Amino acid sequence: MKLHLIQTFKSKSKAIICxxxxxxxxxxxxxSDLPTLKGLxxxxxxxxxxxxxxxxxxxxxxxxxISYQIKCLEEDLGVILFDRKNGRPKPxxxxxxxxxTLSQAFDAxxxxxxxxxxxxxxxxxxxxxxxxxxxxxxxxxLPFLSEDLNRSVKLVTLKRDEDLWQExxxxxxAFGHGHWPGxxxxxxxxxxVCPVAAPELAxxxxxxxxxxxxxxxxxxxxxxxxxxWLGWDAWFQKRVKVAQTSNKRIVVNDHGLAMHMTLAGxxxxxxxxxxxxxxxxxGSLVRLSTQTLTSDAGYWLVGERGFFxxxxxxxxxxxxxxxxxxxVAAIDVCDPE
Numbered sequence: 463m464k465l466h467l468i469q470t471f472k473s474k475s476k477a478i479i480c481x482x483x484x485x486x487x488x489x490x491x492x493x494s495d496l497p498t499l500k501g502l503x504x505x506x507x508x509x510x511x512x513x514x515x516x517x518x519x520x521x522x523x524x525x526x527x528i529s530y531q532i533k534c535l536e537e538d539l540g541v542i543l544f545d546r547k548n549g550r551p552k553p554x555x556x557x558x559x560x561x562x563t564l565s566q567a568f569d570a571x572x573x574x575x576x577x578x579x580x581x582x583x584x585x586x587x588x589x590x591x592x593x594x595x596x597x598x599x600x601x602x603x604l605p606f607l608s609e610d611l612n613r614s615v616k617l618v619t620l621k622r623d624e625d626l627w628q629e630x631x632x633x634x635x636a637f638g639h640g641h642w643p644g645x646x647x648x649x650x651x652x653x654x655v656c657p658v659a660a661p662e663l664a665x666x667x668x669x670x671x672x673x674x675x676x677x678x679x680x681x682x683x684x685x686x687x688x689x690x691w692l693g694w695d696a697w698f699q700k701r702v703k704v705a706q707t708s709n710k711r712i713v714v715n716d717h718g719l720a721m722h723m724t725l726a727g728x729x730x731x732x733x734x735x736x737x738x739x740x741x742x743x744x745g746s747l748v749r750l751s752t753q754t755l756t757s758d759a760g761y762w763l764v765g766e767r768g769f770f771x772x773x774x775x776x777x778x779x780x781x782x783x784x785x786x787x788x789x790v791a792a793i794d795v796c797d798p799e
Contacts, residue, residue: 501535502564504528505543509553509561511643520644522628572768586614587778590626591635593619594717595761599737600635603782610781611774621716633778634764637690645764648779651736652760655692657750658738660727664748667730674750680729685715692755697732700755736761 507517508528518525536543543560544551553561587607591600596619608615620626626634627642640647657674659667667679674681683694694711712729714720721738724731725746733747735754741747763782769775 497535497538498531501531501538502568504531505535505557506561506564506568507644508532508544508551509557512550512553514551516643569768572766573772586616587611587774588616588618588631589633589635590618590620590629590631592626592637592717593621593719594721595635595737597718598721598741600782602740607778607781610777619718632765633769633775635761636764637759637761639759640762642764644767646767646770647762647764648770650761650763650783651734653692653757654735654754655697655732655756656735656754657697657730658724658733658742658747659730659750660725661745661748663727663730664750667750674730680710680712682712682714682720682723682729682731684717684720684732685713690759692732692757694732697755734761 503521504517504527507520508514511517511520514528514532515525518528521528532543539556539560541556542554543557545554546552589600596617600617604615604617618629618631620629623636626636635650636642636647637653640649658664667674681694684691686693710729712723714723720731721733721741723729724733725741730750732755735742738747742749763779765775765778770779
């Protein structure tokens, strides 16, 4: 019995040693043959965007980190990948060669990863957007999206753009002009606003022939110091042609809160027609003018590069905006090369 135990112990020890040697050999082999993943990702973004700074923004790192990773990659490969003489990095012929192979490999990895995520019944699909559009436009579409994707859907709402992009997600709904580094976008609807109010307040305004923006009406305004969205000042200047004289402005820092207060009859707000269409058709809100104000910005469905080349990406787009895929040429704005 003792001899048998000793022999068993020796056999197990040899097996453990062999496994350790095999893992070490594989690790050394991979380490000597393959560059680091960080270096390859930094190179791919810098090559595609032709900018170390833009690559850093896309990967959520500092610019020196991109420079360092590419320098290490060049030392590892023994070639120069970017000509840095004139300030803006210019890819060399060796960089073109590497990118062609690397982009195909990364695209294959992305496609396989998306397929694996889609095939997992336990995984949920996460969308990140702003509170207002999440509450008044996206929420009633989520049950249909969940059914179309055959999985649970998670909605995360954040107020600030910088927080939006820091949140891990399968896709985002963001406001802008359709250009985000490293991402593809499809337009959901353009920015088009008009004054709206709750039915009771709207009836008072119509019956008394009140003018929006006078002392007799309160307006609900979004706090927007950067002037990203169309606001009341733009409305009065371009549509009413007079300055608003009332100081009865209720200023809030959230689109969702502005709509909530409007629905409660607290005042008049400028609303995005695409966002509040259901509220208007259902009679919860009333338009106070047939005129609208538009800009060249809008709300976009945004995914990682290649997202809309997948079945899942097109399913999401078709579920949220039926028929949108039929007009891709008109609404597709990708990150410029």
